[in-house]
Amino acid sequence: MASYKDVLVTGGAGFIGRNMIAGMVRDGYTITALDNYKIGGKEFVDDEIRKEVNWVEGDSRDYSLIAKLTKGVDGVIHLAAPSSFLMYEEDPTDGASVTTQGFLNILEAVRRNDVGKLVYASTSAVYEGNPVPYTEEMTLAPPDLKALSKKWNEEAARQYSDRYGITAVGLRPFSVYGHDEFSKGGYANVISLFVWAALSGQTPVLWGNGQQTRDFIYVTDAGRAFQLALEADLKTDEFNVGTGLETTFNRTLDLIGSELGVDLTPRYVPTPIAIYAERLWADTRKAENILGFHPSVTVEEGIRRVIASAKEARDRWPELGTRQMYFETLPS
Ligand SMILES: NC(=O)c1ccc[n+]([C@@H]2O[C@H](COP(=O)([O-])OP(=O)(O)OC[C@H]3O[C@@H](n4cnc5c(N)ncnc54)[C@H](O)[C@@H]3O)[C@@H](O)[C@H]2O)c1
Incomplete structure (x- = not known):
């Protein structure tokens, strides 16, 4: 330093x-x-x-x-x-x-x-x-x-x-996600979009069959x-x-649903764009060995933090509701 x-x-x-x-x-x-x-x-x-x-x-x-x-x-x-x-x-x-x-x-x-x-x-x-x-x-x-x-x-x-x-x-x-992604609105990570949708009582929309994966960091x-x-x-x-771990979109919805105690069975729609990554998964050995980089937040813990901050921010940013339009169109 x-x-x-x-x-x-x-x-x-x-x-x-x-x-x-x-x-x-x-x-x-x-x-x-x-x-x-x-x-x-x-x-x-x-x-x-x-x-x-x-x-x-x-x-x-x-x-x-x-x-x-x-x-x-x-x-x-x-x-x-x-x-x-x-x-x-x-x-x-x-x-x-x-x-x-x-x-x-x-x-x-x-x-x-x-x-x-x-x-x-x-x-x-x-x-x-x-x-x-x-x-x-x-x-x-x-x-x-x-x-x-x-x-x-x-x-x-x-x-x-x-x-x-x-x-x-x-x-x-x-796939970077976290507790204060509000500034990105509809461009936010899927985890934020799914949490905001769930808290607004919306049915999440998933492209494809939900088996696509991301390495959420x-x-x-x-x-x-x-x-x-x-x-x-x-x-x-x-x-x-990255974390070296893949998580499916279906699994993120399961985690969010069980944390909130709600059923988040999604509506599956055909993937609307031609170029779309089905899997994103990092080999993390180089960063571990040379940078000494070891991520500390699991996806389960990260989702809990996203939910906690979104619940708090619903009052602080009432315009969050206006972003709901993105959930139907931009779950990527
Ligand atoms: N978030 C992810 O999952 C992810 C994944 C891979 C790479 N990245 C890269 O990491 C970087 C940061 O991403 P982020 O998620 O924090 O995005 P972000 O949009 O929240 O942050 C980018 C910031 O740059 C500012 N900015 C944009 N154009 C600018 C310009 N011409 N001059 C000055 N400021 C400008 C924006 O206002 C914004 O505050 C980006 O380069 C992005 O491509 C992000």
């Missing part, structure tokens, strides 16, 4: 960012958080953490801003990018431009300002088309724009590392992985961030 004390976090008001920052502030880091507040917001950050962070509103595509913010920092954690494939489907040019141009700005500023370490968010979606479990050595040929843009990030990072000697570590989070564990990657003595590399 000593050598990376002052850190710029892009996308810092987002779901992973704000949970990661909370841990880092408690561990003594000085954090500047850049966000355009398109999805995330400072209001989702606890008061005692919020006042410790230097918040900057701006866009990662603004090079002069990025150059200014990276001056004198020890490390950068770059998270600012659309987090759902649906965002790329809805606005492909914006999605790809934030993911590629924003990242190039970061690489260039890290190089020019001699920043010691860059850790950035790639995605498990880069593996699409491969058999599970996904291992870091697999050949990547992503079939959609989100994953392709993230793969481009990884290749650009490698090129900057080879040509200019920067250290850039890419993390590939799997709790948000504080995912945030911890980014911090570990910053702290570890690493060369440019890529790591999976």
Whole structure:
């Protein structure tokens, strides 16, 4: 930690960012958080953490801003990018431009300002088309724009590392879920969507037969992985961030239903999109062995936390009800 004390976090008001920052502030880091507040917001950050962070509103595509913010920092954690494939489907040019141009700005500023370490968010979606479990050595040929843009990030990072000697570590989070995902609305993880649907008395809608799986990783564990990657003595590399366990969508509904004491028998509908991952499952050995990363929250415990915070937030965010429209259309 000593050598990376002052850190710029892009996308810092987002779901992973704000949970990661909370841990880092408690561990003594000085954090500047850049966000355009398109999805995330400072209001989702606890008061005692919020006042410790230097918040900057701006866009990662603004090079002069990025150059200014990276001056004198020890490390950068770059998270600012659309987090759902649906965002790329809805606005492909914006999605790809934030993911590629924003990242190039970061690489260039890290190089020019001699920043010691860059850790950035790639995605498990880069593996699409491969058999599970996904291992870091697999050949990547992503079939959609989100994953392709993230793969481009990884290749650009490698090129900057080879040509200019920067250290850039890419993390590939799997299905990140957790207690305070309200800022993502209909783009939230299925676990949040199912819990909100259940609490609203709705019948969950499942694409396919519900046997599709995800490697669900709790948000504080995912945030911890980014911090570990910053702290570890690493060369440019890529790591999976998952639990090494698959859970079916049917099983998540069983867990939510039994926790709430309700029957959540879903309505099954044909999968409405052409490119859809049936299984997402991380081989976690590399992250365990090199980063020392061991997730601590089981899916059972994580679901209990999501339910607890959703019950509390129903009063704090009455507009949650207006998001119910997504449950019928976006359970991905
Ligand atoms: N959540 C997941 O399951 C998951 C899985 C794999 C990868 N990731 C990646 O992790 C990162 C963080 O994801 P998240 O779940 O916290 O998403 P999020 O949407 O909650 O956070 C991203 C934040 O970046 C901000 N942002 C977006 N574009 C920006 C721009 N041009 N300039 C400045 N800020 C901008 C948003 O306002 C938001 O607060 C993303 O890069 C995402 O692709 C997430």
